[in-house]
Amino acid sequence: METISLQRDGDVLVATIDHPASPVNAVDAALHHDLGELFSTLKRERSARAVLLTGAGKAFSAGGDMDWFPLLRSVEAVHELRKDGRQLIWDLLDVEIPIVCGLNGSAAGLGASVALLCDVVVMSERAVIVDPHVTVGLVAGDGGAAIWPLLLGPLAAKRHLLLGEPLSADSALAAGVAAEVCAPEVVGERAMAWARRLAAGAPLAVQGTKTAINAQIRQALLTSFDLSTALEIPCMLSADHVEAVDAYAAKRIPHFEGR
Numbered sequence: 001m002e003t004i005s006l007q008r009d010g011d012v013l014v015a016t017i018d019h020p021a022s023p024v025n026a027v028d029a030a031l032h033h034d035l036g037e038l039f040s041t042l043k044r045e046r047s048a049r050a051v052l053l054t055g056a057g058k059a060f061s062a063g064g065d066m067d068w069f070p071l072l073r074s075v076e077a078v079h080e081l082r083k084d085g086r087q088l089i090w091d092l093l094d095v096e097i098p099i100v101c102g103l104n105g106s107a108a109g110l111g112a113s114v115a116l117l118c119d120v121v122v123m124s125e126r127a128v129i130v131d132p133h134v135t136v137g138l139v140a141g142d143g144g145a146a147i148w149p150l151l152l153g154p155l156a157a158k159r160h161l162l163l164g165e166p167l168s169a170d171s172a173l174a175a176g177v178a179a180e181v182c183a184p185e186v187v188g189e190r191a192m193a194w195a196r197r198l199a200a201g202a203p204l205a206v207q208g209t210k211t212a213i214n215a216q217i218r219q220a221l222l223t224s225f226d227l228s229t230a231l232e233i234p235c236m237l238s239a240d241h242v243e244a245v246d247a248y249a250a251k252r253i254p255h256f257e258g259r
Contacts, residue, residue, distance in 0.1 A: 001034040011199035012192065013048035017055040024062035025055050027110050029071075035114065036084055039091035042099075049199035049206075051095070052191050053118060054102035061111025063132060069236075069245050078233045085110075086229060089143045089221070092117050093214050096207040098198040102191030103127045104184065106166075113143040116151060116177070117217070119210060120198070122191040123178040128166035133232070135164035136248070137241035137256065141232035146224040150217065151177055 003019040015038055019025045027035075042051060055061060072078055092114065101118035105127050112129045115121055123129075131148065133140040140148075140161045148157035152167075152175060159165055172178035182190050198206060235241055240256045247254035 001037055003031045003034045004038050008048065009052075009192070010196075011047075011049040012052055012195045013042075013045065013050070014052045014054070014192075015042075017053075017061055018057070022062075022065065023057050024059040024105075025057065025111070026062045026065035026068075028065040028068040031061070032081075032084065032088075032110070035110070036088040036091065039088060039095060042095040042097070043091055045095075045097060048097055049201075049203055050195040051097055051099045052102055052188075052195045053099055053114075054188060054191060055104050057105070059105035059111075060101075060103050060107040060115060060127070061109075062106065063109030063111055063130075064136075066136075066245055066248050069136075069241070072236055073242075075237070078236045081236075082229050082233060085142060086226070089113065089117070089225065093218055093221070096211055097203075098195075098206060098210055100191050100195040100198065102187045103129070103178075104187045106130065108132060109144075110142040113147060116147045117143060120179045120191075120194050121172070121177060122180045122182065122187055122194055123169045123172055124184040124187050125169050125181050126184055127169055129172060129177070130164060130166040131161055132164040134162055136244040137238060137254070138235045139228055139232040141229040143221065143225055145228035146220045147217070149224075150220045151175070 005016045005018055007014045017025045019031055072081060099118040100120045101115045103115055103123040105124060107115040108130045112131050131140050131144040148161055160167060169181045173181045180190055239259045244254045
């Protein structure tokens with residue numbers, strides 16, 4: 001993988017998102033592919049008893065790379081993206097060993113969905129979790145339409161998803177989304193402590209319990225995930241999405257027309 005490194009630390013496998021072309025680990029074709037490769041690999045992991053997933057630099061993942069979006073304006077491109085994105089999320093849920101997400105910085109879009117679908121979240125006090133799909137003219141795909149309502153309830157999820165409103169570290173802790181909030185410089189240390197606690201547990205019991213709980217999350221995905229990704233495809237080919245990308249480049253407020 002070009003954008004994710006793996007390192008073993010005893011019973012913990014540390015996966016670090018470190019995109020050489022993006023200081024905020026924005027998701028482009030390379031990182032999207034590598035995330036899919038990561039979770040496919042973790043499904044088959046036999047040695048580690050826990051995974052620590054974190055990011056290098058100032059962000060966990062800043063969401064979709066706006067320079068990548070213009071390359072996705074064809075039926076063929078969005079069809080392949082839908083298939084790859086769908087497999088990525090299902091593979092993440094199929095990983096049986098527990099995953100601790102060390103949110104060293106903000107998680108947006110797909111990065112937010114990945115973080116929220118992990119098993120324990122340790123969050124920098126400066127970080128936020130946000131899904132800005134709608135603000136760039138897209139349906140909240142990537143699993144966001146399923147996992148946000150499950151964690152926060154439908155009304156709160158609508159507020160965050162329809163308006164792209166960030167979930168702060170303090171609010172995430174109060175909602176039970178974050179297990180711990182700490183200073184940015186100790187996120188790795190604290191996330192590793194949680195990973196070691198999980199790794200010290202009885203593997204069959206830990207993994208079996210996670211699998212049973214994830215069955216409920218899978219039901220939520222069956223309800224919303226495929227629908228949201230299907231609805232996202234025409235949006236990626238819409239004039240409103242083009243307007244959002246153009247407005248971002250020009251540093252102006254987009255004007256949406258519903259077409």
